[in-house]
Amino acid sequence: MTSIQQNIEQITSQIEGAQQKCGRGRDTVQLLAVSKTKPVEAILEAAQAGQVRFGENYVQEGTDKVAYFSQHHPELGLEWHFIGPIQSNKSRHVAENFAWVHTVDRAKIAKRLSEQRPQDLQPLQVLIQVNTSGELSKSGINENEIFELAELISTLPNLTLRGLMSIPANVSDYASQLAAFTQLAELKEKLAERFPEQNIDTLSMGMSGDMQAAIEAGSTMVRIGTAIFGARDYTNKA
Template identity: 85%
Template sequence: MNSIQQNIEQITSQIESAQQKCGRPRESVQLLAVSKTKPVDAILEAAHAGQVAFGENYVQEGADKVAYFNEHHPELELEWHFIGPIQSNKSRHVAENFAWVHTVDRAKIAQRLNDQRPAGMPPLQVLMQVNTSGEASKSGLNENEIFALAELISSLPNLTLRGLMSIPANVSDYASQLSAFKQLAGLKDALAKRFPDEQLDTLSMGMSGDMEAAIEAGSTMVRIGTAIFGARDYSKS
């Protein structure tokens, strides 16, 4: 069984290979280690292997981990991303603890995150979640809703709009994966033209099973969990 460090090295090599294959420059894709349900010891091992950015899905669990590392390992300067659904009554914890949030899909949540961001913290880096597959079971904006929410976010002083995120349908064939990711990339390009003053440079898309297609389509951030940390234990979540 590989160590977390070996897993990170393997994933990093796969990212570099995918970048090279489609002619993208090295280090154009960031690895986001999805650490939900994982103990702080596993995150610490990943951090000592050079991993900086970590993604959490559960608000209280993520906030507890942020507090732990701020207190016990501030020298690591980890970057925390919230990548789960946001309930209104939990938005304050997201605003107070995370550097990035990937799942903004409602004006109410955007406004609450802005209003609850503590004074003195840098603006919260925001991605809007898009439902590219049209599945009723998945959160996210449809194409017609993106620009109105972007208009609001760009007007809020404590938020910085950085791009889009999606969780497409779970399909195994490469062509279908690529098509879904290209759809999101096209929406991000259209958004960048509509809002030229915003730093719209981020596409959070791609996981273990579809990472290569995501990178070919233009992903700048892939979200990898089990391939780094092993199978998750949901009994404690």
Template identity: 80%
Template sequence: MSSIQQNIEQITSQISNAQQKCGRVQESVQLLAVSKTKPNQAILDAALAGQIQFGENYVQEGVDKVSYFSEHHSNLALEWHFIGPIQSNKTRPVAEHFDWVHTVDRAKIAQRLSDQRPSQLPPLQVLIQVNTSGESSKSGIEEHQVFELAALICTLPNLTLRGLMSIPADVPDYASQLHAFKQLAELKQSLSERHPELNLDTLSMGMSGDMEAAIEAGSTMVRIGTAIFGARDYASKA
């Protein structure tokens, strides 16, 4: 058994235990393997261990990986999520290659993703990124801006709004983590009440250090990278 497979099994067990601890239905939380900076072989090892969903932060690196697996391992039917910030001049490759985008945070990006989505592909599944902590260094819109952006996305033919995403402040104590995640869960509930016609079923929140709090608050997708693939080398991104 590879170390990546062992890591996936361990994290899957942690997710299951967290769900059980807070009374959540088993398998209601999906594992998104964050594979940025990792080689194709590491992704293949994870895929052969049963992992299907992968998250990428860098556009060109992600596009290269999507293309590689589409050409060489199409039988794996991997699902690719873009989870990094998007510049307006990089929307086309994202729209053309990815299945999901977690980081829609302004009207211009949403409009361009819809306009540039190839007609032969299904609508792009998108999440609105919310800056729940108010940190200037974090991407995402303020909570009161969510409703206007959601209303716009609902009018775009090649996007399907699925929910919200956030990266809250890095705090060590469980209570503070839980409070931040509950903010996003409550916001999604308000958005669902305003748009009952939408299937807003996704809350992308929680990483290795705050996964349990995120699951208790209602996360449906946790983003885990280093705990699966090991430490990253960012030298190539400098």
């Protein structure tokens, strides 16, 4: 048994425990393995342990990994999520290679992703990134801008709006974590009510340090990296 496999089993057990504690059904929370800066060998270990969904932050690194697994291990059927900031000059690579994008936060990027999505692929599944903490250092729009951007996305032929994503302030006390996540969950419900024709069912929120609070608030996808793969090496990011 590999250490990565052990880590995935441990995280999966923690997710199941959190679901049970909150009275949620099993398999209501998906594990997104954040594989940025990690080699393809580590991702292959995770995939062989049953992990299917992987998140990448850097466009060039992510597209290289997508190409590698498409060529060498298509039988694994991996699902690739882009979870980093998107620059306009790199949006085409995101549109052409990923199944999901968690970080749509402006109209220009939404339009480019739709225009650049290949017609032979399914629509890109997108989440609007919300800056719930108001920190200038974080990407994302404020809650007053969500519905205008959602209205635009709903008209774009090659995008499907699935929900919201956030990276809240890094706080250690559970009550503050829960309050921030609950705020996003309430916004997601309002969004689903406003756009009933869209399949708005996803809340991407929660990492290693605040996963329990995120799940209690209603997260459907937690983003876990270091707890699966170990410490990251940023020397070769692209």
